Amino acid sequence: MGLEKAVLIGIVTKDQDEAKLKEYLDELEFLTFTAGGYAVKRFTQKMDMPNAKTFIGSGKMEDVSEFIKENDIDTAIFDDELSAAQERNISKILNVKVLDRTNLILDIFAQRAQTSYARTQVELAQCEYLLPRLRGMWTHLERQKGGIGMRGPGETEIETDRRIVRDKIALLKKRIKTIDKQMAVQRGNRGKMVRVALVGYTNVGKSTLMNVISKSEVFAENKLFATLDTTVRKVVIQNLPFLLSDTVGFIRKLPTQLVDSFKSTLDEVREADLLLHVVDISHPNFEEHIASVNKILGEINSSDKPTIMVFNKIDAYEAEPHDETDLEIERTKKHYTLEEWKSTWMSKVGNNALFISAINKSNLEDFKKRVYDEVREIHVTRFPYNHFLYPDYNYEDME
Numbered sequence: 001m002g003l004e005k006a007v008l009i010g011i012v013t014k015d016q017d018e019a020k021l022k023e024y025l026d027e028l029e030f031l032t033f034t035a036g037g038y039a040v041k042r043f044t045q046k047m048d049m050p051n052a053k054t055f056i057g058s059g060k061m062e063d064v065s066e067f068i069k070e071n072d073i074d075t076a077i078f079d080d081e082l083s084a085a086q087e088r089n090i091s092k093i094l095n096v097k098v099l100d101r102t103n104l105i106l107d108i109f110a111q112r113a114q115t116s117y118a119r120t121q122v123e124l125a126q127c128e129y130l131l132p133r134l135r136g137m138w139t140h141l142e143r144q145k146g147g148i149g150m151r152g153p154g155e156t157e158i159e160t161d162r163r164i165v166r167d168k169i170a171l172l173k174k175r176i177k178t179i180d181k182q183m184a185v186q187r188g189n190r191g192k193m194v195r196v197a198l199v200g201y202t203n204v205g206k207s208t209l210m211n212v213i214s215k216s217e218v219f220a221e222n223k224l225f226a227t228l229d230t231t232v233r234k235v236v237i238q239n240l241p242f243l244l245s246d247t248v249g250f251i252r253k254l255p256t257q258l259v260d261s262f263k264s265t266l267d268e269v270r271e272a273d274l275l276l277h278v279v280d281i282s283h284p285n286f287e288e289h290i291a292s293v294n295k296i297l298g299e300i301n302s303s304d305k306p307t308i309m310v311f312n313k314i315d316a317y318e319a320e321p322h323d324e325t326d327l328e329i330e331r332t333k334k335h336y337t338l339e340e341w342k343s344t345w346m347s348k349v350g351n352n353a354l355f356i357s358a359i360n361k362s363n364l365e366d367f368k369k370r371v372y373d374e375v376r377e378i379h380v381t382r383f384p385y386n387h388f389l390y391p392d393y394n395y396e397d398m399e
Contacts, residue, residue, distance in 0.1 A: 004037035197272035201289035202249025282316035
């Protein structure tokens with residue numbers, strides 16, 4: 001089956017200028033590619049606020065509709081979350097599949113979910129997204145209840161469907177609670193080994209770094225959300241063992257439903273002793289990515305943990321050339337060399353900022369030494385009578 005042809009639609013508002021919209025649409029295009037489609041064209045419009053009925057104005061909607069018919073487009077994807085009414089109205093006008101960013105991210109998560117736990121979490125997020133959008137989507141749901149004698153007096157089909165989805169949500173939440181308890185027991189059984197968690201924006205190279213450090217094969221590819229399930233590996237650096245976990249990547253405008261349903265997966269982050277915040281320094285908007293990750297860390301009460309900033313992909317970093325003789329063009333951050341970046345706010349992070357390339361294995365020895373020093377410090381505090389005082393200490397007793 002070929003890739004689905006899609007058009008992307010976004011608006012410029014007082015909160016989102018053209019440059020910001022371009023960034024978001026670039027990301028939306030990558031999301032579309034990850035989901036199995038490709039963006040044929042982008043439509044943008046300047047508006048004070050989205051149109052309550054159709055998100056964009058009627059003139060722009062006609063342009064989109066015409067382009068869709070002429071180019072045999074399968075899907076229209078909007079960069080912001082659409083209300084149930086907007087989605088219904090737009091579908092009637094365009095007569096193709098209409099998705100918003102949330103729906104697209106949920107679809108990718110559904111594709112990527114490998115374990116029953118990840119699938120349960122995604123299904124819960126999808127049901128919570130679907131519930132307010134049921135009108136007009138009737139019959140899409142598998143009928144699990146209903147029939148003669150099962151409906152309340154005068155209960156409409158849409159109300160029956162709402163009840164089915166609510167029951168499903170309750171069931172999924174119960175299932176997640178059970179698995180959470182099992183996982184908490186597993187985490188408890190790991191003893192008091194020091195725990196280190198890789199966190200970061202999606203597609204910054206966490207899984208590649210995990211593979212390099214733990215010499216294990218964790219799925220990694222150049223697509224968004226390559227990893228959904230947390231992978232935990234025992235790693236030993238210079239005879240010092242610790243647990244390293246790789247977590248789901250964060251993204252801007254991450255659907256609330258997903259943050260909520262994946263909070264349990266992020267328990268690995270919550271319970272970590274040390275965070276390695278991996279950043280793709282070759283991405284032009286890496287500072288915004290850092291802010292997005294910090295925001296989610298705040299939401300799961302993990303922003304005050306000891307953190308090492310790991311600036312990855314230094315092999316791919318390129319500063320934009322700047323003509324010093326052209327006085328009209330101001331030199332900005334996009335023209336910084338790596339050395340200049342290091343002397344900005346990064347210098348305040350001091351010893352806690354590392355610059356590496358996981359793919360080329362550049363500076364990995366420095367990275368391992370820094371992680372080792374940090375883990376050793378936590379370890380010595382936790383086990384005052386340990387290997388460093390007693391060389392014959394048996395680490396296996398600790399597991």
